[in-house]
Amino acid sequence: MEEIQLQLEEAKELMQKAVDHTASELLKIRAGKAMPNILDGIMVAYYGAPTPLQQVASVTTPDARTLSIKPWERNLIGEIERSIINSDLGLAPQNNGEIIILTIPPMTEERRKNLVKQSKNECESGKISIRTVRKDTNDELKKLQKEGASEDEIKRAEDLVQKLTDQYSSKIDELFNKKENEIMTV
Known part of the structure; x- marks a missing residue:
């Protein structure tokens, strides 16, 4: 039928x-390796609107324990940093004025x-x-x-x-x- x-x-x-x-x-769910997709849920206030991190910055993995986030607009660095700190990832971002470095600690x-x-x-x-x-x-x-x-x-x-x-x-x-x-x- x-x-x-x-x-x-x-x-x-x-x-x-x-x-x-x-x-x-x-x-x-991160397994100790630096993978850009662990930042998938991160939203950044972009001109007042919550926007996915991947839409305002490029995320790369220079090595197995590091994520590098380069915003497309320099004035977003503080906002991206705040979003990561306020997330439940438990990562401490370091920023050098141009990029944000996230070091993934060993588990x-x-x-x-x-x-x-x-x-x-x-x-x-x-x-x-x-x-x-x-x-x-x-x-x-x-x-x-x-x-x-x-x-x-x-x-x-x-x-x-x-x-x-x-x-x-x-x-x-x-x-x-x-x-x-x-x-x-x-």
Whole structure:
């Protein structure tokens, strides 16, 4: 039945979005290496409007432990510095009047464990999203059954939804294992 197929396609799409979102959230959790994407959430007041840091400066990694931020307008240095200090990154920016240098400190064992815990929570949120999609899809399938779809078709569709749920949940498990290894590797 076409409606069932549409429900399954939508479920697949939404589950993939949950996996993609989880992957992008995990990228923001730094694993001791200097990566420009740890600054993704930083907003800078640019002529009064909150603007993503990447839109007002270039971010480079001169080495594995350093980020260099070069604003396109020199008068933004103080504003960028303030935004980094006020963020939850826990980094101390140093500025020489032209660029801002961020030195990424080596991680302590405790910090690594906290980052693994944070990663686990992100992954759990992703799995909750996937299970929510499963529940919503199964509810829609039950409505289709009331509207005349056969019980067998609905049962097969529900089994497929469960397979999708397992498949996408295991993708999130893989993301977590990869992130955990990245964090715990000294």
